[in-house]
Amino acid sequence: MLQGDHFSALDLTRVPAVDRNQGGGARRALVVASEVGGLSGCENDADAMASLLRANRFDVVRLGGATATRAGILAAYDRLVRDSRPGDAAVVFFAGHGGLVPGEPELRFIQPTDIDDSTEDDFRGVLAEELSVLQWRLSLRTANVTTILDCCFSGRMSRDWPSAGLKARARDGKWPPGGIEARRRAAAEEFRRLRAAHPRAEWYDANPHAVRVLACGQGQLAHERRSPRFGRVHGLLTAALVAELTDAPDRTWQDVADRVRLGVLNLNPSQRPEVEGPVDRVVFTEDTDAVVPTLPVSVDLLTGQARVDGAFLHGLDSGDELLLVPVERGAERLRAKVGVVSGGSAYLTVEGDAAVPEGVIARRVGPRRSKQVVRVDSRSGPPPVDLVAALAEVAEVSPDGGTTGLLATVVVAEGRYRLDDAEGRALHADWRPLDGLGLGRLRREVGHLVTAARLRDLSLRADEDGFDAPVELAVTVVGGRPWSPEDPVVHVGERLRIRVRNDAESGKPVYANVVDLGVGGRVTILNSAEPAGVELFAGTGRPLGADPGGHEPGLPLTWPRGLPAGSARFETVLAVFSDSPQDLRGLTQDGVGHRGRPRSASEELAELLRPGRRDLGGGDPAAVRFVIRNLTFLLCPGGDACAH
Structure with a gap:
């Protein structure tokens, strides 16, 4: 560790997680402007954001100029962490230059006002890895965390937009490699200590408690220009975000993201804002609202x-x-x-x-039906009409025992039902009542099986002939245990390392969404840190779930609590590669065996219909091209089921 540096001198494991069930309610914000390197809108951004937050009852700490140094930013962030309690709301905002150090891996950082005072032994930027550690510490204190970064984490040259009056918020420089590497190692060590100190708080790929509002994609530039609405120079993200939150303050982050993204893309098609994390939250709260299926x-x-x-x-x-x-x-x-x-x-x-x-x-408009077949095995007379009607909304219903395209069987006896898979294995151990809630749950779970089966069957159905880049999905077992790609078997408790790669020698980047199709029909998007797809430039590969410092703990394999563990079942990792950003979070679903509260019919239907999202505005996009890679493996739950 570097002596005398505020960040690396902290013992992060001494900042305890606070019981989330206690009271709270304070609202605090850290607002930082670093107006260096020729920028002229960062202080304006900070003023506008601070005013918005104060109007929303936040106590704001405002840094700029001589106070927005590396040490000043880290000290203020540390105070925010220590002051926060369960139920509090915490916001961190930064406007300024971003930077990038090429290499494997690339290192991104924000540039405080003393960035030019960096030396080989004292790099004054704040690495993305350091921000990840600070954000995790903050989310251990309160789950209501929002981070807003109006900067660029890329050092690439700006595209030519002089007529639009745009200025890039990225800045190249001769940054000291030794000082940067020391910061990276310190952040990696602190992250490992946090993982060890809080094993139950483990998460994969991205912090699930923090909403992150980013000005652009990982390989893009953020820009500033004069705002007609505010009459001053502002970052495109900040101007659009402040305007939207002023006009419609009680929307979800997903609704805000759709409108902000449209406004920014219409001004600059090369800058795509992103909102990550729990986007169904109402802004600056932990309250959630159903994301409208689109x-x-x-x-x-x-x-x-x-x-x-x-x-x-x-x-x-x-x-x-x-x-x-x-x-x-x-x-x-x-x-x-x-x-x-x-x-x-x-x-x-x-x-x-x-x-x-x-x-x-x-x-x-109306439910989505599938050609997948669900068999009804009624052991006490004709199958109930309302049961058949509920199933018919999401699948073909076969009461005669036909097996062509069979997805599942619903066994009915004495006013109760059980859902079995195509091989006749029970998907839940208990017999459930055929009342309104039971039918609603059955319809939802069959719909989840339909969606998972459709995604599993995709494989190479996309138009690979029109997809220019050779791409790869690589999955290995952590620890080096060999497995056969032709007949892979893994066990609950093991971890998988997942990497995606673009093997093209040149050309535009491609975007990879990696989807886990679980044993009970659960669908999980694994690239939560880049929800529009992991950006892969020509000749590059990226791991999923890598910690700061490059450690890859791997995806932990678990078994759904309500799913009988009498036999091994198949699970699939699916990589959807596209030639433009695609947000597939709408495909996420719980599957069978997930224990949650009963849902109303409207909630169940919304779950079945939630799709992905694509950029709006920004000119006339060509049809998106896709190619898919997958790997299916046998997941063993343990015990006699794993006697192979």
């Missing part, structure tokens, strides 16, 4: 043809009805149907041949 819509500016890319991912077919909803508030909604599905896209026919405006999302 589908991504693109419009050809020459022909006006509207389409939904990735139709195979979202299960769209000819005749499906959609409601087209403009992101802009108050705009007219349109009704449409899927006409044809071609080249991986669903092309829409709009009612009345109305023109589809820019910035539109789509919602399904």
Whole structure:
């Protein structure tokens, strides 16, 4: 560790996690402006954000100029951590330059006002790894954490946007490699100590308690320009975010992200803001609101043809009805149907041949049915009509025992039911009542099995011929235990290391979403730190779930609590590669065996219909191309089930 440095001198394991069940309610914010390297809007950003936060009852600590040094930022962040309690709200905002040190891995950092005072032994930037440690410490104190970064973590040269008056918030420099490496090692050590001190707080790939609002993607530049609304120079993200939170303060972060992203992309198509973490939260609270199920819509500016890319991912077919909803508030909604599905896209026919405006999302009208077959085995007379009707909303129902395309069997006896898989193995040990809640749960879980089966069957169905880059999904067992790619077997308690790679020699980046299709139909998006896809430049690969410092603990394999453990079952890791960012978080679902509260019919249906999202605005995007790689393995729960 470097002596005398505020960050590396801290003993992070002495900052205890606080019982989340205690009271609280204070609101605190740290707002930092580092206006160096020719920037002129950072102080304006900090003023605007501080005013917004004070209007929302936050106590604001404002740093700028001589107080926004590395030591000043770290000391203020540390005070925020120590002052926070359960139920409190904490916000950290930074406006300034970002930087990047190329290499394996790339190192990103924010630039405090004393960045130019760096020496070989004393790097004055704050690494992303250091920010991750601080954010985890903060989320151990309170789960209501929001981080907003209006900067760029890339040192690449700015694209040419002089006519728009844009200035990049990225700055190259000759940064001291020895000082940077010392900071990286210190952050890695602190992160390992935190993991050891708080083993039950372990998380994979990204902190699940913190909302992170980022100005751009990992390989993009953030920009500033004069804001017509505010009459001063502002970062594109901050201007759009402050305006949106002023006009609609009680929205979810997902709603805010959709509108902010549209506004920024319309000004600069090369800058895509992102919101990560629990995006269903109402801003600056822990309250959640159902994220409205939507589908991504693109419009050809020459022909006006509207389409939904990735139709195979979202299960769209000819005749499906959609409601087209403009992101802009108050705009007219349109009704449409899927006409044809071609080249991986669903092309829409709009009612009345109305023109589809820019910035539109789509919602399904009516439930989505599948061609997957569910058999009903009624052992006490004809199957109940309401049971058959509930299943028919999400699958084909076969009461005669047919097995073609069989997905599952519902066994009915004496007013109760049990759900079995296609091989006749029970998916839950208990017999459940055929009341309204039981039928709602059955419909939801069968819908989850349908979605998981559809995703598992995708494999190479995407148009690989049109996908330019050779890509790879690599999965290995932590510890070096050999396994056969032809017949891989792993056990509960083991961990998998997952890497994705773009083997192209040149060309545009590709984006990888990695999906875990669990043994009970659970669907989890594993790239939570980059929800629009892990950005892979030509000739590069990236691990998932790497800790600061490069350690890869791997994805822990678990067994759903409510799923019988009498036999091993298949699990699949699926990598969806695309040639533009794609947010597939809408595919996430609990699956069978997850113990949660009963849901209303509307909640269950919303769960079944939640899709992914795509950028809105920013010109006329070409149809997105996909290619898929997967690996299916046998997961053994332990005991006699693993006698192989």
